[in-house]
Amino acid sequence: MKIKHLILTIIAFTFLSCENYLDVNEDPNNPTQNTITPDLLLAGGLHDPYNNIFPGSANRLGNAFMNNWGPNVNSFTGGFLDEFQLRITSNFYDIIWDNLYRDLGTFQLILDNEEEIYDNHKAISRIMKSFYFQYLVDLYGDIPYTEALAGGENLTPTYDDETEIYRDLISELDVALSEIENSDSDDLSVGSEDIVYQGDLEMWRKFANTIKLRILLRQSELALTDGETQTYLNQQFNSLEKDFITENVVINPGYSNAEDKQNPYYALYGFDTQGNTTTSRQFLTATDYAVKFLKGIETENGVQTNIPDPRLGRIYEPIQSGDLAGEILGVQQGADNTDTPPELSKLGDGLIISSEQDGYLMMASESYFLQAEAAFRGYIPGDAKMLFQNGIIESYNLLGLTTAQADSYINQSNSVNLIGWDGSQNKIEAIMTQKWIALNGINGLESWIEYTRTGFPEIPLPITATRDSKPNRLLYPTSEFSTNSANVPQQSTEDAFSTRIFWDVN
């Protein structure tokens, strides 16, 4: 029965002989999240949230709201329509929530690693996770936190109280600080995968202190009316190590002039690898308000400092050709091209530097302005005026201007209301105004959040605004309503204007 033999042989070969026949499901192309180690995740973890949020949407939103950026109405139609009309919906900049949360997953993966040798990596991850979670609270209030970032383990995290999260961010930063303090030779040292400080844990300690300072100060206005917060802040400031950053905190994995390798800010608002102007660069222009303010001439809301600020020509580019060459001109937010100059200024050389330029996480100027405010409010010792002026100097330096130029400006402006320490009735307003200038085009989001907290600087709304004030917050994104409806608090457009983040008492 040869036939039977043949068939049996076929059966055996085809189906039965391969005991491990189905064992072909191990991915030859990528490692898995169970096998990857924190040292191979840190650089990506640090870079993604910066890359995906900071230069683009966060900055764009803040600079639109803070009257720093306008659209080139001479060439484009419909730019910043929602931002200027203040049409806040759950779609409005929902990418900030969506991208930020997704990008923080890598930090969580590092923190969840059970091996003990990665404490240094974990400390860095904890610091940056807190850094970004503060923004999430500042923009949205109650958010998923304790159950967040659990990946497939929990697809519908519940929401935590905003104040509780804020308190926990301080605790997490304390854990990170102790991890750094207790770092020893058992812990794997951090190397080039730390694309912020190249493994210099001392610098991370200072950065963590400064983040704590920012988190605490955010609650300072609330503390004026809320005794419990006041007590909490006093305790925290007491134990806060007063050793803050004095240099800009920057991120740079090795940006270069190659596709996907450029500094993302430069690649977005500057030039592509071939040197061609990007669409965003053609689109974004100076605003009439910011230009006039920095020129020292009368703005639409009647502010006039009479002090020309040399930072103007670094933040915005003088018009390159034509009859208006050399001038710096902006568009009034919400205006059409009827009364707009035929040429408008683009982002300037102080911001658009090169493909290799650093990415900005936190500015030294910001650190000084925070210290100035904390000193002024009596939370920390120090000379508030000097700290304030140091902030201005750092801002000048960052934009490529000299300390001498800064000193000259400080001398001229010192007695001028809003921009000088001595001349300003309201020191907080002066700090916020200088912070607004220092963060123009760099971190508009921080500028808007500080405005929400303090109400300063008082800048006009776009002429097309359909509301009489800026929103106090963003609305929970569409994605939460469609995927986490059982947990996300219900909101309407009105809530963006009528409800506040817990620290906002203005």
Next chain:
Amino acid sequence: MKQNVNWIFLFLFALISHVGFAQSQEVTGTVVDNSGLPLPGVNVIEDGTTNGTQTDFDGNFSIEVGQSAVLVFSYLGMKEQKVTVGSQSSIQVTLMNATDQLDEVVITALGIKRKKDEITSAYEVVDNESIVKANNPDVVNSLSGKVTGLTIKQTSNGVTGDTRITLRGSRSITGNNEALIVIDGAISNANFLRTLNPNSIESINVIKGPNGAALYGSQGANGALIVTTKRGKEGENLKITLKSTTDFTNVAYVPERQTRYGQGWDLGQGFASIIYENGGWGPEFDGQIGNVGLPQADGSYIEAPFSSRGADNIKDFFQTGVTQQNSISLTSGSEKGFIFFSAQNENTEFIIDRDKLNRSTFNFKAGRTYDKWEVSGNATYSYVGTEEADSRLYGELNQSATNIPIERFENSGNEGHWNAYFLNPYSIRDNDRSERSNNRFNVLGDVKYTFNENINAIVRSNGIFNFANGLNFNNGYTEPESVVNLTGADRSEASSFQRFNTEFQEYYTDLIVNFDYKLFEDINMTANVGLNNQYLKTNQTSVGGVGLTVPGIYSSENLSGQFDQATTFDTQSTRRRYSAFAGVNFSYKDYLYVNATARNDWSSVFSEENNSYFYPSVGASFLPTKAFEGFGGDILNYLKVTGSYVKVGNDGGIDPFDVNQVVNQGLGFPFNGLNSYVAPRSITDPQLEPEFTNQLEFGLNAGFLKDRITLDVAYYNFTTDNLITNIATSTASGLSRSAINIGETSGYGGEVNLGLVPFKTDDLVWNLNFGYAKNYTEVDKVTDQATEVSVGGFAGAAEIFAIEGEQFPMLKTINFLRDNQGRVILDSNGTPEQTSGPEISGNTTPDYTLNLNTSFSFKNWTLSATMDYRTGHVFYSDTQNNLLWPGHDVATAEGGRGSFIFPNSSIPDGNGGFTANTTVPSGGTTAASYITFWNNMRGITENSVLDATAFQLRELSLRYDVTSELLEKTFITNASISVVGRNILTVLPEENRGYNDPESNFTATGNAQGVSTTGQYPPTRSYGIGLNVSF
């Protein structure tokens, strides 16, 4: 001709009758055709002997046969029939036309031939004639409108285009809903089917539900197209068929645009004529001759009158395409074997100049019987080469006012384009292109061994090898400073290229043992048990980068920049599956059939604990017309009622390695030797299990008045559970999407087919076949936490959702905010208020589909047509949306340009209510405010949700068969010539001013159907002629 044949048979009979007879039982009878007319000259032979006779002029015969004889009736052009004589002394035989043969014996799952009576679920067979009658070079597209319940959706038009094949709508939310393709018994794929020579297809049996495909397991859950290719027929001498067709293709329609205002935009002084604007926001046409566009290379301007060149002026961009097909096939067959060879070449020049396709397909098939062995083999090679421009040129083309003399800008480049903000479509055509070449080999072998009359075994093995390579390139563009200074716009693009190789191997092996036993006097049993093995392997490498040093050299060495991370990669994947299955069929006499199947699959894509799954099916059919003598009388000649239940497990939508939770390289990494990974954004539950569909189906097939009227009705309902759904997750989890076992859908539907033969005489035959199909799918559950999930689309603007309690799929857009009377609420500026997020705007699958196939033959002329009608659904047209803001849409010019009272609008009355608006004007007082108004309207994407109703005359053909008298003295046996038209008539609702074909979609396959984009070429229609000669 008939006489000649008779003479031959008489001669044969004379030979045969010499043999003499040893037995003695006389049988007499009459043979008629299916309309009851007597058939003279029918060959009547006692099976297994040389004993035979022929019917006389009145169809009568008389023959002496042995005991337990079986008579075989055969007649040219008719289906052979065997009749067991038994104790009958008089036999009445009805022979069916050979073309009806497919209705009688159907090739079903695993290549098993089944009698029509035995089949317990809905199917429809399309024969070769129907496939090729309109010269369609694409087998898949040729099925459009021909099978009730089958949707062939041409999701994009192009040299090859994209097609989505579904049966009975969608069941899975994010999994696979596409029908399975089986070619000659082995699982294949639609891409391979599309490369086959349409002339080599014998028939396609469309199994509409999961029933017949239960034996194919997982992949058959969505129905199946069982394709059978031609083979030589028994008793056929060498026959050669030549076929040549030529078709001409034109744009069917383009979006209609306003013809009142010309090129221009607001420049602070009203609607200004600006000669380099992409907008139609210029002044009213005045006919004055003026310059158009940017200056040409020599500094001159193209001049044209400032008047509309018609609402469809962009049609000038397109040319008449030509498709030529030449094919030859050879067949020969005998009792012992057959041979079939076909070769076809197709050359297509598309409506876009330089876009073309070249296809060559060779198919060789042969088989032979040796004693108890039957061996056959089938080898197919196909080459498809295409060259195409990037279809984004269509979106750029749409940025044109109607005064633009389009074709005069062919050689102007981007520098001299008619607008300064978009690229010249002619430049994109020449500089942003792709080339593909695809070599496919398909080798199929089939060995059957018959142990005895009760048992046989088949081993079938199929290998598909697909080697594709391609090149995408963009020659780049640098905007001259003069243009930047003039307009502030810079359209520069970096040069780039991508070159890739894809290797795809698929092996399929079946081992089946068939049993056929007569259990009792009236009960027969056939059964099969089998094993199946599938193995898929892919390898892909791709290299690409930005910045070409020397223009036109597309190689990595010519890169001035680095490799582009997004286009430089290499991946491999492997998928394996094996299965064991069994099926059993019982028949009682010739009128009651019961069948059952069972199958277990083991699939490599699941984790070890979840990789085995089992599913069964049962079915029954009953034929009262055969069971009860005289049932139905003279009116009802055939009745079959069927019922079936099937459960099918499905691993569709899950790819190899998905359950591993892999980490990905961080964006932009590696930087300077530093590589890093990031947490996954999208995962598949490691504990994922297969999803299941359960379907219950009832059917009825009836024939009236000797099949002059036929009625086929099928009703089904289904439920699914454990759907593998790729849900959007709360991003707060750190993930965007996760594939998990959740989600349930249910639904019902059915098909009704009514066949009519209003006329049938010797010279004149008119056939009509009406079809009605309906499918309704509802989402019963999405997840425990969420009541909806996005399936895809433009996020936040026009997106397809699965929503609990709603029909699936459902379109959501940004809608007008309406008061309780349905009036659009306006704000104080007259701007419509909009919903704060996307809201439901309609379902995107038709309520029902009607199709009609008809053919009318008079003597040698045959006129046939295929048409269909779909309604009750909507789609989103991004093309329309993109005409709003530049002022090209007809609506932007209706009633002149200025403020107007928004129709059916209301304003807040201050007390929480609304009053009808008669006072607040919309559009503002300036040109700029009017443009802004339409910009806002564009954001209310409900404006671009259109009724997707469509009537389409898919095919119309007129064929003339050269009369046999003319061919008598030649070596030619058959010749015909035909004139055909495809898609020559489309009727759309008024609101769809030709914006998009409602079938077009932003994704080729996927379940997010109902969103069309601007990058999709307008639909085309074709006219052609065909010549067919056999000898």
